Amino acid sequence: MEIPVLTAGVTGTKPKMSWTRKILLILGFLSTLAVIALIAVAVTQNKPLPKNIKYGIVLDAGSSHTNLYVYEWPAEKENDTGVVQQVEVCKVEGPGISGYSHATEKAGPSLAQCLRQAEYVIPSKQHQETPIYLGATAGMRLLSLENKNAADKVLSSVEKTLRSAPFNFQGARIISGQEEGAYGWITINYLLGNFKQSGWKKLLHSLKSISETSGALDLGGASTQITFVPNELSSESPENLLYFRLYGKDYLVYTHSFLCYGKDQALQQKLAEDLQTMENSSLLDPCFHQGYQRTINISDLFKTPCTSAKKKQFPFSQLYVQGEGDYQKCRRNVQKLFNKTNCPYSSCSFNGIYLPPLQGDFGAFSAFYFVMNFLNLTSEQSPAALDKVAATVESFCARPWHEVKTAYHQIKEKYLSEYCFSGAYILSLLENGYDFTENNWQRIHFLGKIGSSDAGWTLGYMLNLTNMIPAEEPAVPPLSYGSYVGLMVLCSLVLASVLLFAWLLFHKPKCLQKGIV
Ligand SMILES: Nc1nc2c(ncn2[C@@H]2O[C@H](COP(=O)(O)OP(=O)(O)OP(=O)(O)O)[C@@H](O)[C@H]2O)c(=O)[nH]1
Numbered sequence: 001m002e003i004p005v006l007t008a009g010v011t012g013t014k015p016k017m018s019w020t021r022k023i024l025l026i027l028g029f030l031s032t033l034a035v036i037a038l039i040a041v042a043v044t045q046n047k048p049l050p051k052n053i054k055y056g057i058v059l060d061a062g063s064s065h066t067n068l069y070v071y072e073w074p075a076e077k078e079n080d081t082g083v084v085q086q087v088e089v090c091k092v093e094g095p096g097i098s099g100y101s102h103a104t105e106k107a108g109p110s111l112a113q114c115l116r117q118a119e120y121v122i123p124s125k126q127h128q129e130t131p132i133y134l135g136a137t138a139g140m141r142l143l144s145l146e147n148k149n150a151a152d153k154v155l156s157s158v159e160k161t162l163r164s165a166p167f168n169f170q171g172a173r174i175i176s177g178q179e180e181g182a183y184g185w186i187t188i189n190y191l192l193g194n195f196k197q198s199g200w201k202k203l204l205h206s207l208k209s210i211s212e213t214s215g216a217l218d219l220g221g222a223s224t225q226i227t228f229v230p231n232e233l234s235s236e237s238p239e240n241l242l243y244f245r246l247y248g249k250d251y252l253v254y255t256h257s258f259l260c261y262g263k264d265q266a267l268q269q270k271l272a273e274d275l276q277t278m279e280n281s282s283l284l285d286p287c288f289h290q291g292y293q294r295t296i297n298i299s300d301l302f303k304t305p306c307t308s309a310k311k312k313q314f315p316f317s318q319l320y321v322q323g324e325g326d327y328q329k330c331r332r333n334v335q336k337l338f339n340k341t342n343c344p345y346s347s348c349s350f351n352g353i354y355l356p357p358l359q360g361d362f363g364a365f366s367a368f369y370f371v372m373n374f375l376n377l378t379s380e381q382s383p384a385a386l387d388k389v390a391a392t393v394e395s396f397c398a399r400p401w402h403e404v405k406t407a408y409h410q411i412k413e414k415y416l417s418e419y420c421f422s423g424a425y426i427l428s429l430l431e432n433g434y435d436f437t438e439n440n441w442q443r444i445h446f447l448g449k450i451g452s453s454d455a456g457w458t459l460g461y462m463l464n465l466t467n468m469i470p471a472e473e474p475a476v477p478p479l480s481y482g483s484y485v486g487l488m489v490l491c492s493l494v495l496a497s498v499l500l501f502a503w504l505l506f507h508k509p510k511c512l513q514k515g516i517v
């Protein structure tokens with residue numbers, strides 16, 4: 001076969017460029033141009049569009065107080081997981097809305113300041129399209145049991161105020177304990193990115209068959225919720241089972257809300273129980289620090305449906321609580337709140353409520369977090385073992401009140417005085433109530449926030465009401481923007497190199513010919 005470059009090298013005369021060579025050169029040039037154009041088009045065409053932000057507002061009308069949350073998300077990514085995030089939280093001054101039972105018309109106006117804050121955070125041209133929801137929890141559940149008329153008036157007052165705000169009012173209602181548990185579970189799993197798994201993570205999970213979702217533990221002032229996906233499917237107690245289809249996957253979730261077992265109502269229950277055996281008005285209470293004193297109106301103690309069954313005539317109208325600071329005694333005292341004698345199912349938590357065997361990791365938030373965080377027991381790097389947690393609460397309870405007050409002067413006295421009781425109550429609820437042991441204790445992760453969003457039921461509630469969690473997995477491009485552009489560039493470079501190589505092979509330039517001759 002004749003190789004033209006070698007012939008040219010031997011003759012030494014200036015070669016005249018052949019037609020084929022000219023064509024190859026033009027082709028090479030055009031290919032390079034095409035590659036450059038290809039890259040330019042890929043980059044410009046797929047450049048993310050400027051963000052179009054949407055907003056949503058949820059008010060969490062809890063038993064102890066109301067919080068207003070503002071969420072935002074990019075409009076074009078509505079159905080993706082993990083794109084909604086909290087941008088603002090406003091704590092409403094004063095008590096929770098159920099605390100306005102004697103001045104119902106003041107419940108709505110109490111929210112005005114936080115609504116103004118939301119108006120400030122959300123651009124005014126988007127006010128009208130921003131949905132606003134209010135969900136009331138255990139405080140209002142109790143009020144409606146105690147005085148339905150007052151509860152309705154409180155909700156009307158709240159609705160009137162929310163309707164007068166410039167947002168798109170979507171409703172103000174009491175949510176059920178089941179909903180509260182379920183939405184808390186949705187919130188944390190959405191924020192942890194557990195619903196939608198892509199590529200390798202999905203494969204890894206199916207190979208190891210590990211639990212894909214995290215359970216949720218919520219401790220409020222008036223109720224507490226436990227929600228998780230159990231290992232075995234059981235239809236023993238259908239009212240505790242919920243079915244969801246999210247992003248193309250089925251979930252059968254166990255949930256239960258214990259009304260009267262939030263930490264404030266639990267304390268009321270404990271004091272009401274203590275009163276039953278008292279002969280005078282003075283109570284030496286092991287759950288408060290030595291030197292701490294509190295006076296409680298007996299009529300207030302028995303107002304709530306959580307204690308009303310224990311109401312009787314007492315020869316005194318006020319209860320004088322004196323702290324004793326004895327954790328072990330306090331634990332025994334608190335333990336009595338969990339009745340484990342009767343269980344009509346294969347397994348129970350307490351008060352005859354079905355509880356399947358615990359499964360997987362749990363995210364524990366609200367007062368679980370406030371209390372454990374105060375006691376420095378929330379570290380994820382070195383999670384404390386159960387005995388260390390108990391020892392920490394014990395030594396905190398043993399500290400005299402004057403010392404605690406001086407050491408933590410910046411903390412509200414109401415919160416500070418109750419950390420000892422709350423620590424003992426949390427341990428009792430988790431250990432005696434739900435049967436957590438030293439073996440699975442470290443699977444509880446105490447968390448206040450996930451990213452910028454508070455752990456709680458509100459985000460899950462909004463995601464559900466705005467249909468932002470689809471039942472089926474939305475069709476998404478197989479590659480992300482970055483990988484797509486990267487792949488385009490790589491293919492183009494390979495193409496260009498192949499062309500260049502081919503050209504060099506068939507039309508070796510002069511400079512490369514010397515060595516051959
Ligand atoms: N230490 C501390 N306690 C708090 C804080 N915020 C609220 N609490 C208390 O923790 C308990 C639970 O608070 P939340 O989770 O807000 O309860 P809630 O939503 O009002 O009550 P539910 O309607 O039962 O859910 C209550 O006793 C509150 O008084 C806080 O920032 N620090």
Ligand SMILES: [Ca+2]
Pocket residue numbers: 062063137219220221366
């Ligand atoms: Ca709550």
